[in-house]
Structures are given as C-alpha cells and as structure tokens.
Amino acid sequence: MSISTDSTAAAMSFQPLRWMAWRRAIQASVMMMCTTRSFLPARRQRTGGVEDNRTMAVPRTPGCFSLQEAVGAAPALAQLRERADASRRCLELVRPMLPPGLRQQVLAGPIGDGEWCLLVSHAAAAAKLRQLVPAMCDALHANGAQVSAIRIKVQTVGR
Numbered sequence: 001m002s003i004s005t006d007s008t009a010a011a012m013s014f015q016p017l018r019w020m021a022w023r024r025a026i027q028a029s030v031m032m033m034c035t036t037r038s039f040l041p042a043r044r045q046r047t048g049g050v051e052d053n054r055t056m057a058v059p060r061t062p063g064c065f066s067l068q069e070a071v072g073a074a075p076a077l078a079q080l081r082e083r084a085d086a087s088r089r090c091l092e093l094v095r096p097m098l099p100p101g102l103r104q105q106v107l108a109g110p111i112g113d114g115e116w117c118l119l120v121s122h123a124a125a126a127a128k129l130r131q132l133v134p135a136m137c138d139a140l141h142a143n144g145a146q147v148s149a150i151r152i153k154v155q156t157v158g159r
Contacts, residue, residue: 087111094136114148119155
C-alpha cells in the first residue's frame with residue numbers, strides 16, 4: 001500500500017493548522033480560567049468539625065481584577081456606579097407611593113443633569129406613573145434628591 005505524495009502533502013499542510021487550533025484552544029481555556037476564577041464563590045473552612053464562617057481568599061491569576069477593583073481603578077466606571085446607586089436610591093424613595101400591583105414593574109433608569117428616568121414594562125403602567133410624577137418629584141425634593149424632572153419610558157422586550 002503506497003501513499004500518494006498529494007495526500008502526504010495535504011496531511012503535512014494540515015499539521016500547522018491543527019497546531020494553531022490546539023494553541024488557540026489552550027489560550028482560550030487560560031483566558032476563561034483567568035476570568036472565571038475571580039468569580040468563584042469562596043470556600044468555607046472546617047475547623048474542628050465546626051463550620052467556620054470565615055471565607056478563604058479565592059486564588060486569582062495575576063493581572064485579573066474583581067469588579068470592585070476595576071470600578072475603583074477607573075474614574076469613569078466609578079462615576080457610572082455612583083449614578084446607578086443614586087437612581088436606585090431614588091426608586092427606593094418613591095416605591096412606597098406606587099400602587100402595589102405596579103411596584104414590581106417599575107425599574108430605575110438613568111439619572112443625570114437633574115433628570116431621572118423610570119422604565120416600565122407596558123404603556124398602561126406608564127400612563128399611571130405619569131399621573132404620579134408630581135407627587136414623586138415632591139417626595140424626592142423633600143428627601144434631598146437633586147431631581148428636577150422625571151421621564152417615563154416603556155421598555156419593550158428585546159430592545
């Protein structure tokens with residue numbers, strides 16, 4: 001049984017491709033380990049048969065950052081985090097004013113330049129919220145929030 005030179009040449013040209021694919025797979029798995037290791041839950045230690053509530057530090061690959069470290073290192077991310085927290089606090093201030101059936105359908109949207117946006121799931125909820133906007137503005141001003149206007153947006157699924 002003889003092997004033709006054409007098939008041998010094709011097999012030999014295929015070897016570098018297999019090597020490159022194997023190398024890329026190894027690099028991808030290393031990258032996945034780098035990104036997922038920092039998100040693994042901490043393991044609990046057992047001391048003398050009693051479970052200890054202290055958690056072990058999760059080993060991370062050098063060069064990987066946790067979300068808190070990344071936010072602290074980048075001023076733009078820190079500012080974005082502050083705005084998201086401010087929007088969440090405003091929603092917590094006005095949530096008691098909302099009808100009970102509407103509370104779960106309202107999400108805190110972006111806040112900036114004195115304008116706050118509320119996201120709702122459908123137009124009927126938006127219509128009811130528009131009726132409550134003056135009372136919500138008064139409640140926010142009474143609690144010291146720097147909001148001069150409230151926008152209501154209908155958030156459709158898939159957008």
